[in-house]
């Protein structure tokens with residue numbers, strides 16, 4: 246039996262098509278950072294790997310294939326970085342979605358935006374004296390990055406954000422989450438990449454075979470949702486990393502190769 250926490254190496258598209266998958270179309274959803282782009286020290290510098298733009302464009306023009314990007318970045322950010330018009334873009338972990346035939350903004354999230362702006366202005370003021378801190382406004386979420394702040398400030402940054410945002414996060418409308426060298430304030434809604442996948446499926450491709458490719462912890466919800474719908478998840482990363490995805494690819498370079506192969510079919 247296959248260990249459920251250790252995805253099998255991706256066997257290639259022939260195995261899929263051989264099993265009859267994709268006869269009712271394919272919904273192909275992909276994460277951006279670490280999947281379509283290499284991970285880079287400065288997130289502002291992330292871009293599509295060479296060749297991916299042409300491949301994605303080709304894939305998105307195939308008649309029975311729907312292609313979308315599901316990212317933690319804001320919708321505008323990820324759409325600008327990819328800049329292809331036939332794709333669906335889901336930003337802020339799917340809280341905002343836009344593309345041909347689809348447009349979505351989570352209603353409770355929309356209502357939380359003015360409060361987030363208010364928190365952002367207080368947080369920026371409170372952190373002004375600490376070097377190397379970046380307050381990123383993703384409109385629907387607020388991220389404070391401290392990777393470039395001296396290590397002695399890291400705990401202080403987190404505690405300042407927690408206390409400054411406390412009036413809001415003590416209600417059930419907002420919550421704090423932690424990422425790599427970052428702390429986030431976001432609307433407390435039951436929504437994630439898996440829900441975004443289900444929403445896109447229901448609107449555009451209810452019968453399609455769904456494939457989700459990603460490298461991050463936040464992609465696990467989407468792997469689960471794809472597999473619950475009879476499709477599959479493909480985890481990008483080393484063989485010893487646990488994931489609920491059925492298959493695995495080693496690196497963004499391997500993702501590029503597999504996508505290019507699909508585009509030739």
Ligand SMILES: [Mg+2]
Nearest residue numbers: 276278279461
């Ligand atoms: Mg990623």
